[in-house]
Amino acid sequence: xxxxxxWTFFSSSTPWICRSCVHKQKSNVAQQAKHASRAGRPFxxxxxxxxxxxxxxxxxxxxxxxxxxxxxxxxxxxxxxxxRVLTALAICVNDYRVTLKTEADTDEEHAALLKACHxxxxxxxxxxxxxxxxxxxxxxxxxxxxxxxxxxxxxxxFLPLQDHCPVSSYESIEEMFxxxxxxxxxxxxxxxxxxxxxxxxxxxxxxxVMKGTGQKVAVKVxxxxxxxxxxxxxxxxxxxxxxxxxxxxxxxxxxxxxEMEFSLPQELDFALEGRNALRAKEYFKDFRDAPLxxxxxxxxxxxxxxxxxLSGHRLDDLQYLDxxxxxxxEVSAALAKIFNEMIFGDGAPLHCDPHGGNLAxxxxxxxxxxxxxxxxxxxxxxxxxxxxxxxxxAKLWLAVIDADETNMxxxxxxxxxxxxxxxxxxxxxxxxxxxxxxTKSVVSTRSDNEKDDLSAALGPDLLQQLVxxxxxxxxxILLILKTNDLTRSLxxxxxxxxxxxxxxxxxxRYCSRTVFQEQMEFINQHGSKLWxxxxxxxxxxxxxxxxxxxxxxxxxxxxxxxxxxxxxxMPAL
Numbered sequence: 001x002x003x004x005x006x007w008t009f010f011s012s013s014t015p016w017i018c019r020s021c022v023h024k025q026k027s028n029v030a031q032q033a034k035h036a037s038r039a040g041r042p043f044x045x046x047x048x049x050x051x052x053x054x055x056x057x058x059x060x061x062x063x064x065x066x067x068x069x070x071x072x073x074x075x076x077x078x079x080x081x082x083x084r085v086l087t088a089l090a091i092c093v094n095d096y097r098v099t100l101k102t103e104a105d106t107d108e109e110h111a112a113l114l115k116a117c118h119x120x121x122x123x124x125x126x127x128x129x130x131x132x133x134x135x136x137x138x139x140x141x142x143x144x145x146x147x148x149x150x151x152x153x154x155x156x157x158f159l160p161l162q163d164h165c166p167v168s169s170y171e172s173i174e175e176m177f178x179x180x181x182x183x184x185x186x187x188x189x190x191x192x193x194x195x196x197x198x199x200x201x202x203x204x205x206x207x208x209v210m211k212g213t214g215q216k217v218a219v220k221v222x223x224x225x226x227x228x229x230x231x232x233x234x235x236x237x238x239x240x241x242x243x244x245x246x247x248x249x250x251x252x253x254x255x256x257x258x259e260m261e262f263s264l265p266q267e268l269d270f271a272l273e274g275r276n277a278l279r280a281k282e283y284f285k286d287f288r289d290a291p292l293x294x295x296x297x298x299x300x301x302x303x304x305x306x307x308x309x310l311s312g313h314r315l316d317d318l319q320y321l322d323x324x325x326x327x328x329x330e331v332s333a334a335l336a337k338i339f340n341e342m343i344f345g346d347g348a349p350l351h352c353d354p355h356g357g358n359l360a361x362x363x364x365x366x367x368x369x370x371x372x373x374x375x376x377x378x379x380x381x382x383x384x385x386x387x388x389x390x391x392x393x394a395k396l397w398l399a400v401i402d403a404d405e406t407n408m409x410x411x412x413x414x415x416x417x418x419x420x421x422x423x424x425x426x427x428x429x430x431x432x433x434x435x436x437x438x439t440k441s442v443v444s445t446r447s448d449n450e451k452d453d454l455s456a457a458l459g460p461d462l463l464q465q466l467v468x469x470x471x472x473x474x475x476x477i478l479l480i481l482k483t484n485d486l487t488r489s490l491x492x493x494x495x496x497x498x499x500x501x502x503x504x505x506x507x508x509r510y511c512s513r514t515v516f517q518e519q520m521e522f523i524n525q526h527g528s529k530l531w532x533x534x535x536x537x538x539x540x541x542x543x544x545x546x547x548x549x550x551x552x553x554x555x556x557x558x559x560x561x562x563x564x565x566x567x568x569x570m571p572a573l
Contacts, residue, residue, distance in 0.1 A: 078232055084128045085236045092121040093247050118153035126157050133166050134226055135233040135264065138201035142256075145355075145485075149466055165201055168223045170194040173206075176224045180301050187211070188306075192219070200357065200378075202226060202267060207309060210298070218295065218310075220270060222303040230268065234261055250464045255471040259478065263352075267380035274300030277307070277379040280349050287341065290334035291370040295377070312360030312375045316493040324363045326372045328494045329502065331361060334374055336503040339487050340510040343480065344390055346517075352381040352479045354486050356493075383479055389415065391518045393480070394511035400431060401508050405439050416473040425465055430481060432488050442504065505552045516545040 099117040104110035129140040143150060144158035177185050185192050189208040196204035197218075206219045234257075241257040266272055274297040281294040296308040313320040315335075321328055342350045351358075360375040367373075385393075392414040399407035408427060412418035418426045424435040431442050470478065491503055519541035523534045 074228070077229075081132050081229065081232065082236060084131055085240060088124045088128045089240055089243060092124060093243070095121055097247070115151070115153055118151045119157065122154045122157035126161070129158075129161060130164065132229075132233070134223070134229045135201075135237070135260075137161055137165065138264075139237060139260065141201060149470070165199040165204075166223055166225075167196060167199045167204060168221070168225070172224045173221050176221065176303060180303055189217075189219075190214070198357075203270075208306075210306075216309040217298060218307050220305040220307065222268065222270065224303075226268065227303070230264070234264065251467050252471050253467065255478070259475060262475065263381055269302055269380075270305040271300045271302055273378075273380040274305055274307075276349065276382045280351065280376070280379060280382070283345070283348055284338075284341075288369075289341070290337040291364065291367060291373045292334075292338050293373045293375050294379075295375070310360075310362075310375050312362035312373070314356055315359050315361055315374075315490055316356060317361075318495065321361065324372075326361065326363065329496045329498060330370065331372065331374070332491050332494050332496045333502055333506060334370070335359075335487060335490060336506040338374065338376075339483060340507055343385060343483070344394060344510040344514045346387075347384075349382045350385055350479070350483065351376065351379065352383055352483055353378060354483060354490070356490060359490070383476055385476060385480070389476065391514055394514035396430075397507055398511045398515065400427070400438060400442055401504060401511075403438070403440055403442070408438075416477045418469075418473075422465070422469050425469055429466070429469070430484060432485065502555065505548075505555060508548045509552050512545045512548040516541050 095117055099113055102110075102113055104113060126140065129136040140158045140161040144155050144161060147155045174185055177183065177188075181188075188211055190211050191209040193207045196206050198205045203220050203222050206221065208217050208219045209215065210217055237260060238254075238257045241254045245252045245254055277294055277297050281296065284292050284294065293310060295310045298306040298308070300306065315331065318328070320326075321331065339351075339354065342348050354376075358376065358378040360377070362373050362375065364371060364373045392411050396408065396411035396415055399405075399411060409418075409420060409423050412423055412426055416426065427433075427438045428435050431438055433442055491500065496502075519537060523538055523541075527534060
């Protein structure tokens with residue numbers, strides 16, 4: 001879309017002057033020229049030369065002052081931001097060192113001292129995140145969700161950052177449009193809401209109407225201040241985690257800053273996000289197993305993205321689901337199919353940030369199979385999973401579902417290089433379950449007691465092991481684990497009738513299909529399917545796949561019949 005430049009000509013039109021004023025101006029100029037000529041001085045030329053010199057000098061001086069002023073402001077801001085981080089870092093490091101050296105009479109007293117230190121330090125860091133804003137808000141939000149790794153005093157303290165997102169002024173957004181496109185907002189849209197309909201740590205979204213077409217769109221704009229401070233903030237985060245590693249080498253969190261440095265530039269490139277969205281939309285256009293909707297992209301630049309406007313309700317808005325007769329179990333199953341397709345699908349892109357704010361549900365009465373749509377937003381962070389990793393990961397999950405510890409250990413090593421000593425912790429990390437449950441039957445609902453036991457088990461020794469484990473696994477595994485955690489949390493918030501049984505069976509279907517495809521590829525590469533060895537391999541692969549497929553099909557039919565006859569409760573299997 002390239003708007004007309006016609007509007008620029010009107011802004012440079014000559015100001016209107018009446019005839020008498022023009023006559024007076026001519027008379028005055030004539031008189032001045034007459035007196036000047038008597039003295040032998042070139043009146044007009046000298047006056048023009050003098051004015052040109054004055055204008056050039058004043059323009060140069062003014063530009064220099066403005067440039068120096070901007071540099072001074074940036075320097076002052078950089079010192080102020082850095083000072084907050086470095087001061088809080090020094091105080092927290094000293095606080096922990098003193099606390100850890102303090103002798104306590106009992107273990108309970110030592111634990112109380114440490115909890116108090118956690119809370120003091122978390123409060124200091126929260127204040128820095130709120131004052132610095134920008135990337136620090138996103139970092140704080142990420143830390144608040146790491147309850148599997150950080151003490152509760154840290155995660156609970158950072159919870160307010162989930163709702164504490166900056167809002168950039170309309171004037172700053174208008175200025176950014178001029179910088180990035182060369183045109184004001186009005187050249188692109190007939191209507192543009194001054195107030196955003198949503199704001200996050202990196203961007204905010206405005207509702208607008210496309211110029212000429214009348215189509216309602218969502219305009220995602222990056223917070224203008226991010227470009228100014230992103231490089232400095234990333235350097236400060238890197239320095240912070242490297243300093244913590246120097247003083248507390250057993251708690252190495254540098255992998256967290258490394259992941260931010262890798263992923264943040266991608267999340268800040270909205271043109272890349274637009275391409276990701278179009279790719280995901282193309283991949284899922286013929287996907288019939290779940291009603292996934294991805295907003296169409298109209299156009300995008302590095303800091304501006306214009307998309308089709310699609311609104312919905314949060315997935316955990318249970319009142320909306322129930323009042324519109326949207327089955328929570330079907331929503332849960334749809335989520336499981338969408339994200340398992342992303343992980344195991346051939347050439348599928350993996351959305352690596354599926355938290356509650358990036359998903360919505362809406363009523364759809366036009367569909368025969370589903371009466372709802374799931375809308376997926378925010379396509380900034382995507383990954384492609386290598387085929388061999390998909391296959392090994394599928395075998396790992398099949399072993400988990402079958403409680404086959406031998407194969408669990410084998411494929412944990414294949415997937416992430418996990419040793420036998422690390423395996424119990426890794427098994428709990430990927431399933432979110434107690435290791436004792438994993439080795440018996442993971443296909444059961446997590447009880448409150450199990451959740452409490454997991455939290456209580458994260459003592460200093462186990463926490464240290466977990467930090468080292470997460471620092472050693474490949475980056476793609478970290479992102480898959482993050483996706484698993486987020487989708488598991490979404491599923492639990494739906495409070496489904498059947499618990500996790502159906503989602504695990506859907507997972508088993510995708511895993512068995514992936515393994516079956518690998519075995520078929522092997523058979524095709526080694527001669528005819530009728531050769532005895534290939535034939536028996538084919539029968540074994542097909543029977544393993546059909547066993548899972550038939551079991552899930554029968555179970556889903558059973559659920560449909562229960563719903564048809566009005567049974568709401570799901571008996572334990």
